[in-house]
Amino acid sequence: MTETSIADAKTQLTRLIHQAERGEAVHITRRGKPVAVLLSEAEYARLRLSQGAMQPDFWDLITEMRADPAFEPVDWSKDEIDAWRDHRSVRDFEWPE
Structure with missing residues (x-):
């Protein structure tokens, strides 16, 4: 396993990509803390x-949940739902309407 800072990764990107292509994960850090991993495309x-094999499709889960006889829809207002939203989103x- 290789660990390198962002600054070093910028100057050694070609070498790090070759390492990743050979199957070695390259861990990239910022101020000593891991922030990213460079992997080969195959990995x-x-x-x-x-x-994908482990996680069922979101809409399949919704359909299954709604088909359950014990399912009771919840009638929340737009204001209630909006209050729970993470407003830090840039979107x-x-x-x-």
């Missing part, structure tokens, strides 16, 4: 596939 694809959002 990233393998992780994505294994993650603007408005409720449809």
Whole structure:
């Protein structure tokens, strides 16, 4: 395992990419704390596939939940839901009319 700072990664990117291509994960740090990992495309694809196989589709879960006889819809207002939202998001959002 290789660990390098962001500043060093900028100057050694080609070498780090070659290491990742050989299957070695490259951990990138900021002020000594891990912030990112550089992986080969093959390893990233393998992780994505294994993650997808483990996580059911969101809409399948919603459909299954709504089909449950014990399901009772909740009638929350737009204001109630908006109060729970993380407003730090940079994406603007408005409720449809």
